[in-house]
Amino acid sequence: MDQEIRTQVVVVGAGNAGLSAAVAARQGGADVVVLEKAPKEHRGGNSALTVHMLFAYDGAEDLKPLLADLSPEVLSRMNERVYGYTKEQYYDNIMNVTEGQSEPELARILVDRSYETVQWMRGLGHLWAPTFDNPISANAVSFDGGGFEMSNRWFAAFEKLGGTVHYDTQAVDLFQDDKGKVTGVRALGPHGFVNVHANVVIMAAGSFESNAEMRARYLGPLWDTVKLRGTPFNTGEGLQMAMNIGALPNGSWSSCHSSPQDANRPAFDYPGENKTGDFWSRYSYPYSVMVNHNGKRFVDEGETWRGLTYAKMGRAILAQPRGQAFQIFDAKHRELDVIRGYDKAEGFKSDTLEGLAEQLGIQDIPAFMATMHEYNNAVQPGEFGAFRPDGVSAVGIEPPRRNWALKFDKPPFEGFPVVCGMTFCYGGLKTTTTCQVTHTMDRPIPGLYAVGEMLGGLWHWNYPSGGGMMAGAVFGRIAGTHAAVEALA
Ligand SMILES: Cc1cc2nc3c(=O)[nH]c(=O)nc-3n(C[C@H](O)[C@H](O)[C@H](O)COP(=O)(O)OP(=O)(O)OC[C@H]3O[C@@H](n4cnc5c(N)ncnc54)[C@H](O)[C@@H]3O)c2cc1C
The missing domain is CATH 3.90.700.10 (Succinate dehydrogenase/fumarate reductase flavoprotein, catalytic domain)
Incomplete structure (x- = not known):
């Protein structure tokens, strides 16, 4: 017999976007369960392989509170070398690299809320390290301990708030009631099927970069043959599950990030x-x-x-x-x-x-x-x-x-x-600015949110380094906050 779980918010995928959403929903007072397809030893998604997130800041003073190492030497080099990265520079860079195709509303939210989101993360225990002496990168700071430690900090923050993660558990289907509202997720766990009943589902299951068939289908010839930079788990089920119930695809499905x-x-x-x-x-x-x-x-x-x-x-x-x-x-x-x-x-x-x-x-x-x-x-x-x-x-x-x-x-x-x-795909789902997934009938699907790589419309053709992790955190936090309100209403 299937196992039954009841909660208020269920998050599918435990990368940076999913855990941002899960933590924000927990802070909003909702009971939150996270389903993660990977086994615990390989947890964290592509996010755990990253280096940094790109945010707007005014100068060295904005970076100091984020740093683990505040030695006098670091401080003095920072004062010399770090000038800041304005919201306008960030927005213009997004628009230039995407050839004007990034959705302005989404890009504006990402840029405007980037630094406050980083401050929120700092309050949850995240830490950064100085990297402004690296000529091949313009990042002034990166995650202390890399994406792996950043990911561990997310899990620690979520568990400290009383959240639960089910590893080795792959979401396979969405439940809906007779009004079309999403009411939970069916998943395959280590001991068989699990039905997770929830008031709100937040999809954060990455894109289809790890699925050779989908790469060939959407990106074109030869893409089925490329090596992945990331984990083998982002095989596109999240997108497919949502599209099966009418979610509207959005953004650039024929281009991707590859380096x-x-x-x-x-x-x-x-x-x-x-x-x-x-x-x-x-x-x-x-x-x-x-x-x-x-x-x-x-x-x-x-x-x-x-x-x-x-x-x-x-x-x-x-x-x-x-x-x-x-x-x-x-x-x-x-x-x-x-x-x-x-x-x-x-x-x-x-x-x-x-x-x-x-x-x-x-x-x-x-x-x-x-x-x-x-x-x-x-x-x-x-x-x-x-x-x-x-x-x-x-x-x-x-x-x-x-x-x-x-x-x-x-x-x-x-x-x-x-x-x-291959890093990740740019194609995702259309959402409102609060990350509620839009139906092909041009109205939100009640009870369904999408974040991270699953949120389409930001990236086309090219992308600014660090934008993916920042988008995951900014929109994950927004989705989690709204999901908690909806789930508790
Ligand atoms: C090697 C590498 C380096 C990168 N470096 C940077 C960087 O420095 N800065 C930056 O901004 N971006 C970087 N990126 C891009 C960045 O990783 C992504 O933009 C970001 O991780 C997306 O976050 P996410 O939470 O959407 O996806 P992920 O972190 O990949 O999380 C998705 C999670 O969903 C799980 N999942 C998938 N399907 C299911 C399912 N059916 N059921 C349950 N769980 C499921 C996966 O196992 C995974 O844990 C890098 C990517 C790679 C691969």
């Missing part, structure tokens, strides 16, 4: 201590020359800040012959310490560019040599600056090179093979 990854990375990842998902990321590409097997460049590697370009680089790499590319560095890049996080990468080194191309297995070596020759001739004089788009360009070449152009003239040269790594 340059080590060619040897595993097919997926689990959260783990002392590890973030960036272990396999090869994010120093803005300083490199990136070529394909035909020896040709195919993107402006140094278009602008890394955080505004990396999420579209995976797609560009997948479109190359064999879905592979090579990041090439000069000895000066090592001296400038801009090749960060590559210590465990299988790299190749040679005193000549030709020798390096042979080691990397680039198919058309004469074309590669011509590319490098042309590039070197195109580099303009200027002052290299690792920490900002420096305007040091290479002109008259295709694609252009806007920043961080250095001549390749100092051996040894280094090269790293990279592939496309």
